[in-house]
Amino acid sequence: MRGAPLLAALAVAGCGSAAGASPPAPGPLVSVGDFRFAPAIVTVRVGQVVRWRNDGATLHSVEGRAFFSRALRPGQTWSRRFARPGVYRYACTLHPEAMRGTIVVR
Amino acid sequence: MKRLVLTAGLLALSAGLTACGSAGSVGTIPTAKSSNHDMSSMRAQMASPGPKSPGSHVAFVTPRAGQTEHSTVSVRVRLDHFVLDPAAVGMSPRPGHGHLHFELDGGRFDRTRYSGANGALAAKLGVSGMYSPAVVPHITYRRLPPGRHRLEVYLANNNHTRTGVDAETTFVVR
Secondary structure (H helix, E strand, C coil): CHHHHHHHHHHHHHHHCCCCCCCCCCCCCEEEEEEEECEEEEEECCEEEEEEECCCCCCCCCEEEEEEEECCCCCCCCHHHCCCEEEEEEEECCCCCEEEEEEECC | HHHHHHHHHHHHHHHHHHHHHCCCCEEECCCCCCCCCCHHHHHHHCCEECCCCCCCEEEEEEEECCCCEECCCEEEEEEEECCCCCCCCCCCCCCCCEEEEEEHHHCCCCCHHHHHHHHHHHHHHCCCCCEEEEEECEEECCCCCCEEEEEEEEECCCCCCEEEEEEEEEECCC
16 A cells, blocks of 8 residues: 555656656756747657646647647646657647647657 | 538637647647646636737627526627637737637536537647637537536637636526
């Protein structure tokens, strides 16, 4: 029973990806502003977690091919662990014209 | 005919969104992975205004205040000096242009089950349970439970910020 909270925390940190037993490596923070991602391109290692924080004054989201934060309110953060190498392009569903970003996983 | 107009409007809105997000993955049906949203905080922040829309006005035509309805409620609003612009959804604000955000009971019923295609679009945008976007001046809510309901409508800028122009009404489902 004592391990249940830890397991639950690990599951959340994995955000749907195939999380291993080891805790995810800390990764970069992407600032989600009105109306841009900064930095727009981030490079991480396999297994690292990328966090997004809404630093803007309105709703924003993070959506890629296999991940979706839903709308984030100002100040809210969301994270995803990238378990496989690749180039992951994403955008804000609410402002797709202006807000696009890329995660490069090596 | 009404359904045809609504469908056409939503298709236009969806097309606008997809076209705007032509870089790669945007446009795919989203799947929520994690969220711990504080809905009251969300609603509070959504009040953050965007560019104003001077001279614009919105009012409910149906339902009228206090009106009794069945579980299916047809909502219609009248717009003055505001152009619904499906092709510009998600783009830069333009005064007097934009779309609508309907919010029933604080967003509780702004989901596909209740607001149909509008709710589905809300899910695609990530705002399901917050508001139902619309590019035509009407929306239909279904399967509403008995009781009093509070409906709000906001004139939204193209980029989804609020213009500060809104209206609200209440009705009763028996």
